[in-house]
Amino acid sequence: MSHHSVVNNSVVVNNRAVVHLRNGGTSVLVDTSGPALPVIVHWGADLGSPDAADLDAIVLATLPQRVSGGLDVPARLGLLPQETTGWQGTPGLTGSRAGRFFSPALLTTAIEHTGDTLTVHATDDINRLALRIDLAVDAAGVLSSSLTLTNTGDDDYDLVDLCVTLPLPASATEILDTTGRHLRERSPQRHAFTQGRHQRDSRKGRPGADATLLLAAGTPGFGFESGLVHAAHLAFSGNHRLAAEKLVTGSAFLQAGELLAAGEIRLAPGAGYSTPTVIASWGDGLNELSARIHTRLRSRDVHPRTPRPVTLNTWEAVYFDHDLGRLTALAQAAARVGVERYVLDDGWFHGRRDDTAGLGDWVVDADVWPDGLGPLIDTVTGLGMQFGLWVEPEMVNPDSDLARAHPDWLLQAAERLPVEGRQQQVLDLSHPDAYAYILESLDALLVEYPIDYLKWDHNRDLVDAGSTRTGTAAVHENVVALYALLDELKARHPGLEIESCASGGARVDLGILDHTDRIWTSDCIDPIERLTIQKYTGLLVPYELMGAHISGPESHSTGRRHDLSLRAGVALFGHLGIEWDISALSAADEAELISWIDLYEANRALFHTGTSVHVDHPDPAVDLRGVVAADQSEAMFVFSLVASSAAYPVGPLRFTGLADDTRYSVRLVNREHTGVGNGQSPLVWAERPLTLTGRALRTIGLQGPVLFPEHLAVFQITSA
Ligand code: DGJ
Numbered sequence: 001m002s003h004h005s006v007v008n009n010s011v012v013v014n015n016r017a018v019v020h021l022r023n024g025g026t027s028v029l030v031d032t033s034g035p036a037l038p039v040i041v042h043w044g045a046d047l048g049s050p051d052a053a054d055l056d057a058i059v060l061a062t063l064p065q066r067v068s069g070g071l072d073v074p075a076r077l078g079l080l081p082q083e084t085t086g087w088q089g090t091p092g093l094t095g096s097r098a099g100r101f102f103s104p105a106l107l108t109t110a111i112e113h114t115g116d117t118l119t120v121h122a123t124d125d126i127n128r129l130a131l132r133i134d135l136a137v138d139a140a141g142v143l144s145s146s147l148t149l150t151n152t153g154d155d156d157y158d159l160v161d162l163c164v165t166l167p168l169p170a171s172a173t174e175i176l177d178t179t180g181r182h183l184r185e186r187s188p189q190r191h192a193f194t195q196g197r198h199q200r201d202s203r204k205g206r207p208g209a210d211a212t213l214l215l216a217a218g219t220p221g222f223g224f225e226s227g228l229v230h231a232a233h234l235a236f237s238g239n240h241r242l243a244a245e246k247l248v249t250g251s252a253f254l255q256a257g258e259l260l261a262a263g264e265i266r267l268a269p270g271a272g273y274s275t276p277t278v279i280a281s282w283g284d285g286l287n288e289l290s291a292r293i294h295t296r297l298r299s300r301d302v303h304p305r306t307p308r309p310v311t312l313n314t315w316e317a318v319y320f321d322h323d324l325g326r327l328t329a330l331a332q333a334a335a336r337v338g339v340e341r342y343v344l345d346d347g348w349f350h351g352r353r354d355d356t357a358g359l360g361d362w363v364v365d366a367d368v369w370p371d372g373l374g375p376l377i378d379t380v381t382g383l384g385m386q387f388g389l390w391v392e393p394e395m396v397n398p399d400s401d402l403a404r405a406h407p408d409w410l411l412q413a414a415e416r417l418p419v420e421g422r423q424q425q426v427l428d429l430s431h432p433d434a435y436a437y438i439l440e441s442l443d444a445l446l447v448e449y450p451i452d453y454l455k456w457d458h459n460r461d462l463v464d465a466g467s468t469r470t471g472t473a474a475v476h477e478n479v480v481a482l483y484a485l486l487d488e489l490k491a492r493h494p495g496l497e498i499e500s501c502a503s504g505g506a507r508v509d510l511g512i513l514d515h516t517d518r519i520w521t522s523d524c525i526d527p528i529e530r531l532t533i534q535k536y537t538g539l540l541v542p543y544e545l546m547g548a549h550i551s552g553p554e555s556h557s558t559g560r561r562h563d564l565s566l567r568a569g570v571a572l573f574g575h576l577g578i579e580w581d582i583s584a585l586s587a588a589d590e591a592e593l594i595s596w597i598d599l600y601e602a603n604r605a606l607f608h609t610g611t612s613v614h615v616d617h618p619d620p621a622v623d624l625r626g627v628v629a630a631d632q633s634e635a636m637f638v639f640s641l642v643a644s645s646a647a648y649p650v651g652p653l654r655f656t657g658l659a660d661d662t663r664y665s666v667r668l669v670n671r672e673h674t675g676v677g678n679g680q681s682p683l684v685w686a687e688r689p690l691t692l693t694g695r696a697l698r699t700i701g702l703q704g705p706v707l708f709p710e711h712l713a714v715f716q717i718t719s720a
Contacts, residue, residue, distance in 0.1 A: 018055035022046065023116040024141030024292065026282065030118060031059045034108035036085055037078035037133070038120055040167050043143060044230065044282050064249065077167050077251050079120060079133050080106060080147065089247050090197065090255060093131075093149065094160040101127045101157075128153030140295035143280040151267035159265040161241075163257035164278040168230055168244070172217035172252055175244055176229075178536050179210045183524035183557045185505035186213055186536040193217050193252070199243040201259055205426070205462020205475045206237060209506045214539050215242040215254060216286070223616035224286045225656055231289055232256045233540055235510035236276035238479040254280070261473030279510055286539060287613045287657070294542040294612065297513070304497065304517045307604055308544050309340035309386060310597055311577030313455070316525070316556050318581065320347040320354055322368050328379050329583040335383035337582065337590060338597040342380045343388035343455055348373065351400065356423045359395045360402030362441035377449055388453030388499075389445070393438045394482065395424045395459060402427075402437075409434040411474060413464035421460030422503075428467050429485065430477035439485060446493050456486075456516065458502035479511070486515035499547065508537060513545060518575050520547045525579055526555035527562055527570035528642055528710060531623050534573055535614060543627070544608035548574025550596070552581065562710055564589065565673040568596035569638050569712045572607065573625065576600045599669065599714075603636055610635070613657040621645035621709070626717075628657035632694070633719045635664075639704050640712040649680075654701035655717065658694030662719050665691050666702065669714035674705040691720040 017033035018041070027047040032038040041062050050058070064074040071086040078085060080092035084105040096102040106122040106129060113119075120133040132148040145164045151157040173193050177200055180187040191198075200212035207213075216222075218229030232254040234240045239259035246252040256278045265273050279296070283289030297303060312334040318326055322344075331342055350365050352358030358365075364372050373389075380387045396403050396410060403410065403425065411426045412418060418425065429435050445451065467474040490496055497517040500507050504523030513519065519541060522533045530548065537546055548571040554561045571577070582593065600607075610627040617624050621644065626637030639653055658664060668674065668686045685702050692702065697717075705713050 018052070018059055019111070019113050019118050020047070020050070020055060021116050021118060021135065021137040023137040024139045024295075026137050026141035026143065026292075028135070028137050028143055029055065029058060030079075030135070032108065032111050032120070036076075037080050037082070037106060037108055037122055038111075039076045039078050043167060043280075044169065044228070074249070077165065077253055079135070079165065080122075080131060081165055082106060089245055089251065089253070090243070092147075092163050092165045092255070095158055096160075097153065097155055097157055103127075104129055106131050123152070129157070138296055139299065140292045141281070142292045142296045144277050145280070146275050146277045148272055148274040149267070150272040151269055154269045156269070157267040158263065159260060159267060159273055161257060161260065162273065162275050163241070163255040164232075164275060166230075166232060166254045166278070166280055168217050168252040168254060169228065170250060170252065171219050171228055172230065174218055174220050174222065176216040176218070176222075177242070178213045181209050182503050182506070183522060184529060185209045185508070185522050185533055187532065188536050193244060193246060195246050195248060197243055197245040199241060201239075201241050203239050203259060204506075205239060205465050205478070206458060206502050206507045207240065207509050208461060209503065211506070211508065212242045213508065213536065215244055215256070216289070217244050217252070217254070222285065224614040225616045226285045228282070228284060229286060229289055230254070230280065230282040231539075232278050232280045233293075233510060234258070234276050235279055235514070236479065237482065237507055237509050237512045238475045240276075258476065261475065264473040264476055276511060287611075290539050291611050293540055297510070297542060297545070298609070300514070302514060304544060308518075308575040308608060310338055310600065311341045311343060311388070311547070311549070311575070312339040312582075313343045313345055313549060313577055313579045315345035316551060316579040320352070322347045324369075324376060326583070327376055330581065331376070331380050331383060331385070333583045333585070334578070335385060337578075337593050338601065339385055339578065341386040341388055341453060343390065343453060344373070344376065345390040345455065346392075346457070348389070357397045357399035359392055359397040359424055360400040360427070362391065362393070362438075362445065373449055381450060386452035387450060388455060389449075389451050390455045390457060391442065392457040392459060393442060393485070394427050394429060394478070396427050397424050399423075406434065408468045410468075411462065411465040411478070412468060413466040416464075418462075418464035424460055426460065426462055426465060428474060428478065429481035430467060430474050431469060435481055435485065439488060442489055443492060446489070446496065452495070453497045453499065454489075455499045455501055455520070458507055460503070461506075483511070483515050490515075505533070505537065508541065510540065513541070518545045518547055521574065524555070524557045525549050525551035525567075526558040526560055527551075527566045528560065529558060530570050531640055531642060534570070535623075535625065538573075538612055542608070543574050543612065546574040547577060548572075549577040549579040550593070551579055563673065564592050564596065565670055566640070566710055566712050568593070569670070569714055570640070572600055572603070572636070572638065572714075573627070576604075606634060606636060611657055615654055615656050617653070619645055619647060619650060622650055622653075622704075624653055626655065626657065626715075632657070632659040632662060635717040637715040637717065638712050639707075639715070641707040641709050644709045649706050650704045652701035653704040654699065655697040655715075658697055658717070660693065660695040660698065662694050663691040664694060664697060664717050665689065665720050666697075667716045667718070668705060669716050671705075673711060674707055674713050676706050676708050680706045
């Protein structure tokens with residue numbers, strides 16, 4: 001039975017109106033029986049292979065009923081909700097032609113359905129707009145979508161808002177998203193999902209430390225191991241908006257798009273605008289939801305596949321004290337403990353003696369480095385390590401030759417400079433001359449020196465970010481230019497890796513990660529803080545893309561002191577590095593550091609290809625996380641006691657993600673760091689050869705070792 005009243009210019013949709021995108025354990029059912037824009041009837045669990053009649057029945061079963069006091073035609077949530085359909089929630093498109101033509105009425109003109117992708121073409125002849133909607137479900141079961149709007153009229157169209165809209169099931173009654181601040185990024189927050197709108201805006205020109213990494217909605221109390229949950233992420237590094245909304249009609253949905261400033265996108269006749277891609281996932285628990293996203297990322301051509309080198313970053317070791325002798329001693333110590341990449345941080349370029357000057361002048365400082373960077377790089381590469389260099393290309397100190405020569409290259413509004421942040425202003429990369437200057441400055445460094453890696457920093461939020469050429473807001477154009485710049489440098493220097501850093505973790509998104517190789521997760525390396533930061537960053541970012549460094553004994557950002565076992569055990573869950581002056585360690589400390597680096601190297605393939613899991617433990621003092629090999633043959637888990645526990649001992653620890661019917665042996669890797677003195681008996685299971693099935697480990701678990709607070713235990717789990 002065909003429901004098509006629309007013109008289908010391209011692929012015929014199997015002669016029926018319901019499109020079933022089915023891939024990676026996810027089904028998305030789309031009712032395309034126009035001319036109204038298509039409606040997602042289901043997004044989530046795999047529906048198997050329903051036939052056409054089944055699909056029609058599902059659609060009919062979901063059609064809403066007219067109610068008293070309402071409009072005569074009950075509105076459905078279209079792929080782009082519009083007021084013309086009677087929709088009374090937030091629309092998917094807002095814009096006008098100088099105030100007129102404010103209510104779009106887009107109707108479907110063509111549907112293309114190939115495999116797991118659906119493209120919808122729509123036009124609006126009165127408002128003179130054309131829309132393309134792209135929807136796809138990949139092999140990981142991740143739903144992605146973007147929209148492209150084109151002005152088909154002969155005057156300008158001012159775009160205010162264009163958002164991807166995805167439905168949520170009625171069972172979603174609780175919201176989880178992330179907020180945060182410098183040194184505490186991706187801090188989770190939860191609340192009830194009631195009628196109304198929960199909207200998170202970023203107006204910082206970068207996602208920000210408080211960015212909504214994911215906006216998730218699910219069943220009450222959904223956790224990592226269970227509870228139906230759906231979430232969306234916007235793959236973009238500028239201003240953005242994510243929202244969850246619930247109407248009196250019961251309709252609940254997620255919306256995501258770029259947050260545009262007034263006049264930022266004015267579409268000239270014939271011009272178009274594409275939204276960033278929205279990445280959406282679901283799962284029975286957050287572990288499943290995240291695993292889909294991680295699998296998607298790992299299938300990208302640009303995904304780093306070489307072993308992630310143990311890194312030493314000089315920042316917390318020497319800060320601005322760029323002394324060749326000191327940095328050479330650090331390099332020698334790094335090589336001794338097994339470091340594979342040495343990164344020279346801030347302070348090497350012209351005039352940069354502290355954080356008040358120099359940004360913009362990307363030449364080596366002749367006073368501090370009279371012979372250039374060559375002598376240090378020769379030492380580093382001679383010791384068998386890669387060399388990396390810190391840069392902050394989008395930033396300019398007013399006290400710099402660049403700012404003095406080109407004041408018009410700085411982002412600003414109405415001919416006044418924005419409030420400074422860290423004594424710096426922001427370069428307008430959308431200015432062709434500024435772009436060319438930065439490209440050639442960085443290229444010259446990469447040509448002169450064997451630099452394998454750039455740590456690309458960005459240390460202030462943007463405000464008043466306008467272009468002097470156009471007088472309009474320019475965040476969008478700057479993100480576009482940044483991505484082009486990163487790609488151009490990588491094209492010119494094959495093999496170059498780039499880390500995205502922004503005051504620590506203020507630019508963490510899947511837009512930047514399509515152009516870079518890892519993120520600096522946070523400037524806070526205190527392992528207790530890092531447990532939460534890495535757990536929630538990991539909702540989106542797999543460990544191989546997440547910088548995790550071992551700090552010195554005292555955290556520079558919290559003042560807390562921790563044993564090396566905690567600092568190192570937490571850094572295993574990431575791309576491991578060291579940020580600590582290790583040039584004068586005691587022999588015992590050096591030996592212990594080497595043993596942790598050996599453990600990382602022996603297991604990095606597991607951490608960087610396996611499935612990340614978190615166990616929902618009822619005790620807030622217990623953090624239990626692990627990585628399970630894709631074939632479930634092995635796993636590594638870490639139990640951290642983050643505070644003193646009310647229970648003593650803490651009781652059984654369950655291990656999730658293993659194969660139910662496989663027998664595993666469990667080894668306590670760091671027994672020497674467990675126990676609290678002489679008061680406890682040996683842990684029975686650890687004293688003898690013992691195997692347990694994955695089912696027993698998942699449902700019953702085993703007794704966790706007694707630990708001092710702020711200590712951890714590492715478990716190596718191997719199929720017997
Ligand atoms: C902020 C970064 O997050 C730090 O790691 C360090 O690179 C400083 N900037 C340098 O200024």
